[in-house]
Amino acid sequence: MKILITGYKGMLGSDLVNILKNEDQHELILTDVEELDITNIEELREMFKKEKPEMIINVAAYTDVDGCETNRELAYNVNSIGPKNLAIVSNEIGAKLLHISTDYVFSGNNTIPYIEEDKTDPQSYYGLTKLQAEEFIKETMKNYFIIRTAWLYGINGKNFVKTMLNLAKDNLEISVVNDQRGSPTFTCDLASAICELIKTDKYGIYHVTNANDCTWYDFAKNIFELANIDVKVKAIATEKYPTPAKRPKYSVLSHEKWNNSGFKPLRNYKDALNDYIKLELINK
Numbered sequence: 001m002k003i004l005i006t007g008y009k010g011m012l013g014s015d016l017v018n019i020l021k022n023e024d025q026h027e028l029i030l031t032d033v034e035e036l037d038i039t040n041i042e043e044l045r046e047m048f049k050k051e052k053p054e055m056i057i058n059v060a061a062y063t064d065v066d067g068c069e070t071n072r073e074l075a076y077n078v079n080s081i082g083p084k085n086l087a088i089v090s091n092e093i094g095a096k097l098l099h100i101s102t103d104y105v106f107s108g109n110n111t112i113p114y115i116e117e118d119k120t121d122p123q124s125y126y127g128l129t130k131l132q133a134e135e136f137i138k139e140t141m142k143n144y145f146i147i148r149t150a151w152l153y154g155i156n157g158k159n160f161v162k163t164m165l166n167l168a169k170d171n172l173e174i175s176v177v178n179d180q181r182g183s184p185t186f187t188c189d190l191a192s193a194i195c196e197l198i199k200t201d202k203y204g205i206y207h208v209t210n211a212n213d214c215t216w217y218d219f220a221k222n223i224f225e226l227a228n229i230d231v232k233v234k235a236i237a238t239e240k241y242p243t244p245a246k247r248p249k250y251s252v253l254s255h256e257k258w259n260n261s262g263f264k265p266l267r268n269y270k271d272a273l274n275d276y277i278k279l280e281l282i283n284k
């Protein structure tokens with residue numbers, strides 16, 4: 001399949017490219033903002049007409065959740081208008097589109113895992129722009145896949161695991177919030193799931209994360225245990241760690257639809273984290 005990827009230099013994008021290359025059955029057109037700015041529809045139209053990809057995978061986004069609160073125009077353009085442009089132009093050339101969305105489209109007031117049809121109610125501007133993208137895509141085309149995922153970490157990007165490992169270098173005690181619950185997800189595992197999905201015509205929206213859930217505090221404890229680092233982790237409430245953007249208290253995503261559609265369930269987040277930590281420590 002001829003696949004065009006946007007935002008390929010990012011955390012998810014770089015692992016996706018590695019996995020697609022390993023499959024050795026696709027022709028890849030790799031683009032990031034320097035080669036193809038998704039906010040510019042004419043640029044997209046020109047590239048799509050020239051290259052004629054069959055599949056577009058959009059992993060480009062403005063992912064600084066707090067930054068989105070203040071840089072609203074940029075957030076709207078990249079996270080809402082960019083995917084809308086991609087949907088319009090994909091439709092024009094008859095290509096399929098896979099887009100990545102987020103658990104932050106939900107309010108976080110649930111106590112059981114969110115299913116795809118649950119009411120959305122983003123609490124942050126980032127979440128709102130990502131939800132608008134979903135709406136634009138659904139209105140514009142039929143042959144789309146939207147994956148909502150959460151709490152990503154991977155080798156090529158800033159993430160919570162790296163932040164914790166760095167903090168442990170200079171601190172004997174680290175305070176971490178213990179009242180936000182989600183499912184940490186390794187970008188390599190998500191990339192493999194994307195590769196499975198695009199081989200099908202099972203269009204629609206899916207929740208895809210590693211299995212099981214925890215709070216950021218639990219996650220930090222897991223990281224230090226697996227990395228064999230002796231540091232005290234103190235549980236704190238979100239009020240003690242104020243951020244510009246509000247985060248959902250509970251954003252665990254149900255995998256029922258993914259599993260019932262015949263796709264391989266993703267492994268437990270702790271097993272994935274173990275593999276990631278080994279890679280991080282080797283790279284040090």
Ligand SMILES: NC(=O)c1ccc[n+]([C@@H]2O[C@H](COP(=O)([O-])OP(=O)(O)OC[C@H]3O[C@@H](n4cnc5c(N)ncnc54)[C@H](OP(=O)(O)O)[C@@H]3O)[C@@H](O)[C@H]2O)c1
Nearest residue numbers: 007010011012033037038060061063100102149150151152
């Ligand atoms: N990270 C998470 O925890 C998380 C959780 C849930 C969902 N997601 C979603 O997962 C996807 C991948 O996230 P990620 O963490 O891998 O993102 P990332 O590392 O921030 O990568 C995004 C890439 O998109 C590029 N980009 C920015 N503006 C662009 C534009 N106008 N045109 C083309 N490319 C542009 C970025 O370039 P620059 O770096 O030069 O700006 C970067 O290379 C995103 O849709 C995100 O919303 C992420």
